[in-house]
Amino acid sequence: MAARTGAGRRMSLARQLDVVLGPRSYPIWIGQGLLADSGRWRSVIRGRHVLVVSNETVAPLYLDAVLRGLDGLHSASLVLPDGEQHKSLARCAEVLDALAALKANRDACVIALGGGVIGDLAGFAAACWMRGVDFLQIPTTLLAQVDSSVGGKTGVNLPAGKNLVGAFHQPRGVVIDTDTLATLPPREYRSGLAEVVKYGAIGDAEFFAWLQRNAAALAAREPAALGEAIARSCLHKAGVVARDEREEGERALLNFGHTFGHALETFSGYGQLLHGEAVAIGMVLAAQLSQQLGRAPSRDTQALIALLQALDLPTALPAGSDAEELLRLMYLDKKNLSGHLRLILWRGIGAAEIVPGVADAAIRPVLRAA
Ligand SMILES: NC(=O)c1ccc[n+]([C@@H]2O[C@H](COP(=O)([O-])OP(=O)(O)OC[C@H]3O[C@@H](n4cnc5c(N)ncnc54)[C@H](O)[C@@H]3O)[C@@H](O)[C@H]2O)c1
């Protein structure tokens, strides 16, 4: 998808959505060939120093294209090892050291080129460097394109739990080049679909029905269905973030499945269960708990399970899960207040809600179903 500008330079056709946050508003560009179309995204880089952070899998594929777009700037790149276990304070310190080596000033820009791990980590380093510099998200996984690159949640894991250290720090822009998905392994692609399902599950029954109708097309990565799923996901998330940037209310609904999911990720060792896989299981557990509490009908749990299974995602706890340990980990969730759990449950498809005060005794049965 490309067109010629008056100057004869190729401009790819992009759909633009906006995250509206006053002076911190920013564009999300979605389209093909956007990496090479640096004229568009380079416009958000204000200063001279640019650090591109990527990993050893993504860099050989896409780093050159990004560096070409930085011609004339004082740029450097940092290529980190791949994996969720590297979303750590130690790797964040490496990004900060790279910024120091670059002699980056307050008008520097950090570019996150990769999946959600790189986006969260590089974004957090950008939030910390000199108390906050610009960053640009160039997400290359489906999960990062539909979720993590938008909204400004940045951070790293601790051995004690997921995302326990972080900052809200919005990017200056998000560049979603859908061509990058061509190299994404099938399991990673499916993991991203779990967060797409989440949007329908929490607040958009019509989108959920669309996903049911288009599950086969999405599983087959048909471009039209995929483009629609990405755009609708970004639109949903951009709206929620614009209304509740710092998760004081509605934004917590985006955490549907995550209290269970993050506990599972920590329990199973970072990287064993992919984030989207853990969220898929977590959403089913949240639906089952809602049903058990009499808040939601069983047919909606069944519809959720059926859709996730049609997308080849897991829907049950892995064998060997330890219910008591999972429950203990859930008490480290960031939504909790004064030592009490606050869960995201639902009334059914499209109707998630924040529910405080669910007793451990009610939660144990869904955790023991493995
Ligand atoms: N900040 C947020 O709002 C938010 C939202 C959702 C998830 N997250 C976080 O995002 C992380 C998960 O992100 P993820 O699923 O992108 O995982 P990831 O970043 O680990 O990427 C998944 C794998 O795909 C590889 N990869 C990336 N792009 C590729 C491409 N185009 N071609 C081939 N391989 C490619 C990566 O190297 C990695 O091996 C978790 O840490 C999760 O907590 C954050």
Ligand SMILES: O=C(O)C(=O)C[C@@H](O)[C@H](O)[C@H](O)COP(=O)(O)O
């Ligand atoms: O953007 C949000 O808000 C989300 O909750 C999106 C989630 O998909 C994402 O995994 C996020 O990183 C979880 O946030 P956390 O606050 O539970 O760490």
Ligand SMILES: [Zn+2]
């Ligand atoms: Zn998530």
